[in-house]
Amino acid sequence: xxxxxxxxxxxxxxxxxxxxxxxxxxxxxxxxxxxxxxxxxxxxxxxxxxxxxxxxxxxxxxxxxxxxxxxxxxxxxxxxxxxxxxxxxxxxxxxxxxxxxxxxxxxxxxxxxxxxxxxxxxxxxxxxxxxxxxxxxxxxxxxxxxxxxxxxxxxxxxxxxxxxxxxxxxxxxxxxxxxxxxxxxxxxxxxxxxxxxxxxxxxxxxxxxxxxxxxxxxxxxxxxxxxxxxxxxxxxxxxxxxxxxxxxxxxxxxxxxxxxxxxxxxxxxxxxxxxxxx
Numbered sequence: 001x002x003x004x005x006x007x008x009x010x011x012x013x014x015x016x017x018x019x020x021x022x023x024x025x026x027x028x029x030x031x032x033x034x035x036x037x038x039x040x041x042x043x044x045x046x047x048x049x050x051x052x053x054x055x056x057x058x059x060x061x062x063x064x065x066x067x068x069x070x071x072x073x074x075x076x077x078x079x080x081x082x083x084x085x086x087x088x089x090x091x092x093x094x095x096x097x098x099x100x101x102x103x104x105x106x107x108x109x110x111x112x113x114x115x116x117x118x119x120x121x122x123x124x125x126x127x128x129x130x131x132x133x134x135x136x137x138x139x140x141x142x143x144x145x146x147x148x149x150x151x152x153x154x155x156x157x158x159x160x161x162x163x164x165x166x167x168x169x170x171x172x173x174x175x176x177x178x179x180x181x182x183x184x185x186x187x188x189x190x191x192x193x194x195x196x197x198x199x200x201x202x203x204x205x206x207x208x209x210x211x212x213x214x215x216x217x218x219x220x221x222x223x224x225x226x227x228x229x230x231x232x233x234x235x236x237x238x239x240x241x242x243x244x245x246x247x248x249x250x251x252x253x254x255x256x257x258x259x260x261x262x263x264x265x266x267x268x269x270x271x272x273x274x275x276x277x278x
Contacts, residue, residue, distance in 0.1 A: 004084045004093070004094060005084060007085055012081060013049075013078070014078055015072060016077075018049070018051055018059050018079075018081075019058060019060050020068070021061070024061075025099065025113055026065065026109055027181075033069045033070050040074060045071070049080070050063035050064055052085060052086075059083070087124060090124055093117065096113050096120065097117070101158070107168075111172035111175065111195050112180060115168070167196060168195075170199050175198075179207065179210055182211065183210060188213070188219045193222070194221040197221045208228045209224040209225045
C-alpha cells in the first residue's frame with residue numbers, strides 16, 4: 001500500500017502558506033486558469049487542493065496548480081485542502097495519478113507522467129527492480145509486484161491500454177524539462193508517434209530536430225529528424241579514422257603484418273615527429 005497518509009485534521013490553509021515547487025510535471029496554462037476562475041466565481045471551488053505537510057510547519061502543493069492560480073487571481077486568501085504526509089515518491093504518485101485521470105491530458109504530458117510514475121514507483125519500491133516478488137501479486141499490494149508487471153498494473157489502475165503505456169514510458173523516459181517546454185511551444189500538437197520517433201533517434205539529433213519542429217518548419221518530428229540527419233556535418237577526420245580502423249579490424253594477421261612492414265619507416269617517422277617516440 002502507498003505510504004502517503006491523509007492528515008484529517010488539516011482541511012483548510014492560507015494560500016500564502018502553500019509552497020509551489022519548481023519540479024511540477026504539468027505547467028500552468030493561463031487559458032485553463034481563466035476557465036477555472038470563472039467556475040469558482042459561479043459555483044465555488046469544487047475540488048480542494050492537495051498538499052503535503054513538510055517539516056517545520058511547511059506545506060507543498062501536490063495537486064491543483066490551476067485551481068491555486070485561479071484562487072490567487074480572485075484574491076482568495078484561504079483554500080480547502082486535503083493534506084498528506086509521507087515519502088516524496090508516495091506523494092508524487094498522488095500528483096501523477098490525479099493528472100493521468102484527466103481525459104484532456106496531451107500525449108506529451110501523458111508520456112512525461114507515465115515515465116515519472118514508473119520512476120517514483122521504483123523509488124518507493126526498489127525491491128521490484130530486481131524482480132524479487134511473486135507474479136501473483138495484487139494491485140493493492142504493490143511492494144509485492146515485479147517490475148515486468150508495471151505496465152499491466154498501471155493499465156488496471158488508469159484504464160489505458162498496456163501496450164500504449166509501454167510506448168508512453170519509452171517516449172517520456174527520454175525527455176527532459178527543456179525539450180518538453182520546446183515541444184509545448186510548437187505550433188503543431190505533439191503526438192505519441194512524434195515522441196516515439198524522438199526517443200528512437202540518435203541523441204545528438206534530438207535537440208536540433210525538436211528546434212525545427214518547434215519553429216514550425218516541419219509538422220512531424222520524424223520529418224525533422226530526417227532533415228537534420230541528412231544535413232548533419234560529418235567530421236572528415238573522424239570519417240577517415242573509422243574507415244582505417246574498420247579496414248584494420250577486418251584484415252587477417254598476415255595482411256596486417258605485411259602492411260606494417262611496408263609502412264614501417266613512415267610510421268616510425270610520424271611517431272617521432274608527434275613526440276610519441278624518443
